[in-house]
Amino acid sequence: MNLLKPTILAFALAAVPAFAQVSVTVDTTKPGPVINRNVYGQFAEHLGTGIYEGLWVGPQSKIPNTRGWRNDVVGALKELKVPLVRWPGGCFADEYHWRDGIGPRNKRPVKVNTHWGGVAEDNAVGTHEFFDLVEILGTEAYVNGNLGSGTPQEMAEWLEYMTSDSKSTLAEQRRKNGRDKPFKVAYFGIGNEAWGCGGNMKPEYYANLYNHYATFLKTPPGARPKIIASGGHGEDTTWTDVLSREAAKGTDGISFHYYTLPTGDWDKKGAATGFPESEWFSTIKQTMRMEDFVRRNVAVLDKNDPQKKLGFMVDEWGTWYDVEPGTNPGFLFQRNTLRDAVVAALNFNIFHAHAERVRMTMIAQMVNVLQAMIITDKEKMLLTPTYHTYKMYIPFQDATSLPVAVDNDVAYSVNGKSVPGISASAAKGKDGKTWVALVNTHPTRASEIQLNVASQNVSGVSGQILTADAMDAHNTFDKPQAIKPAAYSAKAANGKLTLKVPAKAVIVVSVDA
Template sequence: MIKKTILALSIAASGAAFAQVSVTIDAAKPGPVINKNIYGQFAEHLGTGIYEGMWVGPESKVPNTKGWRNDVVGALKDLHVPLVRWPGGCFADEYHWRDGIGPRDKRPVKVNTNWGGVEESNAVGTHEFFDLAEQLGAEVYVNGNLGTGSNQEMAEWLEYMTSDSKSTLAELRRKNGHEKPWKVDYFAVGNEAWGCGGEMSPQHYAQLYKTATVFLKTPPAVRPKFIASGGNDNDTTWSDELSKIKNKIDGISFHYYTIPTGVWEKKGAATGFAEDQWISTVKNTLKMDDHIKVNAAVMDKNDPQKKIGLFVDEWGTWYDVEPGTNTGFLFQQNSLRDAVVAALNFNIFHAHADRVRMTNIAQMVNVLQAMILT
């Protein structure tokens, strides 16, 4: 055991004063290991988060590797991004993976009904996403389509990605340019089933999840960790219901966004905000600690061995969009306030590392609390 006495400087309104503080470090009692995927990222088909922000295509004059911008990929590599979640978000439950394979000029063009009503070219699909992950040296988290998809569609996507057999789907992957199967580290069954993923009850979703995972098969050596779509904020009903599932569940997702005003319809500005919104933003982001505590408590009751992780796969600041930009693109300027929010949240995640084994800040590029603005 190591015991040190340090001096801390506290600044009072009347001037500076010194206070003596004792800190005890017991090296014989280490805490839980912090999973590297706590620093994970999230890339959704939303605004210029992928198209233009990261993807320009192989024929672009912008320097790129296999269509991905060299400058952006280089900046992300400097961050040592450990994991990327894709393709959504709300977009995931309207995404059909077969639209994103084969020659890009023959892929169907759809409308992104969730984000801005813009055309979705499907230029970025499964092969392109794995190219990005390989360039970053990152693990992959693929979000399946439970909303408008089917168990068969998700099962066939997993087979396409992971099979080393001579099956028709594995051969189709080879025909499309990738001989060896990919490793899918995490696979989620739907997203925000309580909202844009179908407005379901926890009980209804839990049954759909159990049914789906019966059919989600891969070679045993490359079985992904399966993630159930959980709740948000201080709602524990999802964590309670889903942590009772005994088979094929490795994590329960959880979402919480920091909003300065606490009012969804008028969130507050990203810049030019008054001191009170500095304070309210910090106050509201610290609620993450209580939200994790209450969800972890119900999981401890149902899963005392802590086999199931709580994956905060969407978090960050969410402000009113920048004036003059598409409201569906969620573009916001970042500032020092966002850096403080990130630091506070990482401190909370570290403190709960026994349950929180993955988080994904929203989002990587040009969307919400983005790492990079282009």
């Protein structure tokens, strides 16, 4: 599963008898909306080893750590420039009572995590510990409040505990627990998946509850977070419609969740490794439904919110496979392969195309759960192909989107169904460079791309490529670098810039003048 070296790669491509000839044109003269860096947000739920072991080992652990957070994992996440972390859930949020997670850790109550594996939750990671992680990472906090089993008073008091600079009893309690200055809460979610694990509600009922709870969320001037309503999932736009019409004044966004299942069947989702090409294709096709879901929900928002005050927040997305054999089904552990890297890149390109409304997304999840960035086993750690894709796309954080046209694309087809062969996105980075991302969805067919950049003389491109021989190429603790990015470059010749894009590849390059 070794990544092809550049010289070998060039030989392999030259040996392919025919390429799909595709034209990709970037128009630098018509800059679009900024791609909010929070599109690259992360999600850490109290689920399996996603927090305990994966991130938190405690101050007394032999695994090197800072205030209980393991240094190797935190160091790797800092390299991703993680902009925002969502916590404590997810489904867990609607059974989480914040007072259980403050004060001396040895005196905190032990509960049962009824959503995820039925394991003991000792509340070692609570509000103060989470904000330690946020500050160590240099990121921002998205806190999800408990609407499902909590009360308006409990939620309001948590926000006061975190943000008050007064001498109130709650602020003084925070100080007694070791934090003098208020915590900075960038986003606050009122409940999670109210249509399901958050209460099995109808949208109109949740809208009433949302307005009820939101009324009591008060902070000092300048400390109010952006408030997020818990929206819908999949094909149904009803939640977006109801909430965009009825949510209280001051709402900043409506959430949306969508998971990619190869089979589309929750009872048998498909394997993470060892899958046939038919499931490579179905995974790509399923994940590209995100484009339609976003487009339809954005159309509803444009109708109900023409001032564009509301963001469309895709705060849970990613692949979901059958769990790894022999692991706790409630821990949602799955291997992460080249297929996941391609899925991530395809979704990034979709989010970029809707940057005006898609202002935040969270992949599920950060460590050891579902489509994770990082996998750990006690003291060991490895980076996944999805991690590498996130790192390659860093230049798109807060970049200005640019229009992209893909012409003469050859669709990738299986059994009469098809998906685009090439996905592309472009932006003007904060560094002033023009960045282009390309994804070849076909697992065996390379493409040859003529890259045109309007109003700009181009001498070539340089950046990175992520690909491998096998569709399910993945890193293991024995071979932690079996798949990783390699350098990629191409030079213009005779006024044309041609990029050779191998099968099942993700490429991110800057344009050289």
